[in-house]
Amino acid sequence: MRSAFTPVALLGLASSISALHIPRQYANTTTTQAATSTFPEAAGYSELSEPMSVTGTFDGEMFRFDRGVSCSGQSEGGDSDAVFMVEEGGTLKNVIIGPNQIEGVHCMGACTIENVWWEAVCEDALSFKEGTGTFRVIGGGAKGAEDKVLQHNSGGTVVVTDFYVSDFGKLYRSCGNCDEMSQRSVSFDGVIAEGGKVGAGINSNYGDTATFSNSCFTDVKEICTEYEGNDTGDEPEKIGSGPSDACIYTDADVSACLVQA
16 A cells, blocks of 8 residues: 655655654664664555655655566666666665665765665666765665675775675676776675675776675675676676685674674
């Protein structure tokens, strides 16, 4: 059942960010609560007819948002297929991304994604599209990604803390064959990952690094995989996996499983 919290009303709220607030029951959840495997209940539902652009801070107050369309599998979608587009410096928080969408969230510059949950990932959950700053993913979680959860096409650094993921192909992938390639880095702290193929895929020939700490990876085939990326569009070649100068972790860094709820 759709809530009276309509797309039109939400767009109005997004443009009046000074009036937004975090409800008491969600306040500070991402700074005081470790990663949890328990997905939240939706407070309501809103089907968006087009991507919602976020500037400043948008607090979804734990509503479920999607586009009302069936997932198209691994066919590459575009910005017009996203549920949210977060602009440079923007923050998206307290949101549930429903299953009826093709692309989840696109960051068009350095962004913060806080306590955002993907109930069923389609092509990608979260794509870092532009910019060279720091992209932060704090809390939240995702499940059911046939391929990638976090897709890093831009430059810069992705910092992931207290995130939960299950049933996935790759938790993170630094684009292996974008038209413009650059050095990228990612760090994971307090992450719980269950039932996946690859934790992080990076292009070590471009100087990419992936760092893991205080995390719990169970039934994940490869924690960190290195590829030889290119800017020709060819499929990148896998050149290694496991701890290295580029894949920075020890067994203890990915087996800290006492934090799991």
